[in-house]
């Protein structure tokens with residue numbers, strides 16, 4: 007069992023969502039000592055910009071066209087991060103709530119790892135993206151500051167919906 011802990015808080019040891027995820031993982035590992043945990047802090051990894059060069063590379067892949075050397079180099083950086091992401095059996099996201107959503111750095115990470123040819127492809131039959139990550143599970147821990155009654159709906163659901171919305175190509 008390969009577990010990928012995606013830490014979305016810049017708070018390091020002071021992060022409440024991170025501490026909750028670590029407690030969850032420690033309990034899980036107590037029952038599954040053969041599982042391994044790879045912790046990926048989205049604030050520490052070198053994320054390539056998802057700029058015009060990257061967009062052109064993405065469409066070159068989608069249209070089976072040749073990309074320029076510059077586009078290929080930037081695409082290769084994204085593919086390396088995507089492959090680290092794709093290899094997990096269980097995803098654990100630790101999520102701070104930021105302005106009723108998640109930190110922008112996590113959105114950047116999701117945009118970089120969600121790549122055609124790496125974890126999704128178009129289905130000719132349905133004309134919608136088909137996800138290649140089908141059996142992995144996803145757990146989330148979330149932290150927020152203000153009281154529950156101030157949020158329209160459950161805050162956990164807000165964070166989870168944000169993850170599902172951003173990662174819909176991956177988790178349907």
Ligand SMILES: Cc1cc2nc3c(=O)[nH]c(=O)nc-3n(C[C@H](O)[C@H](O)[C@H](O)COP(=O)(O)O)c2cc1C
Pocket residue numbers: 015016017020021022023024101102103104105106107149150151152153
């Ligand atoms: C930029 C920013 C935006 C925030 N937005 C919200 C919010 O919309 N709702 C809320 O309840 N708390 C909000 N907070 C407070 C955090 O959710 C809270 O400090 C939480 O503990 C952060 O998680 P962490 O400890 O894992 O970093 C915000 C904090 C920051 C820094």
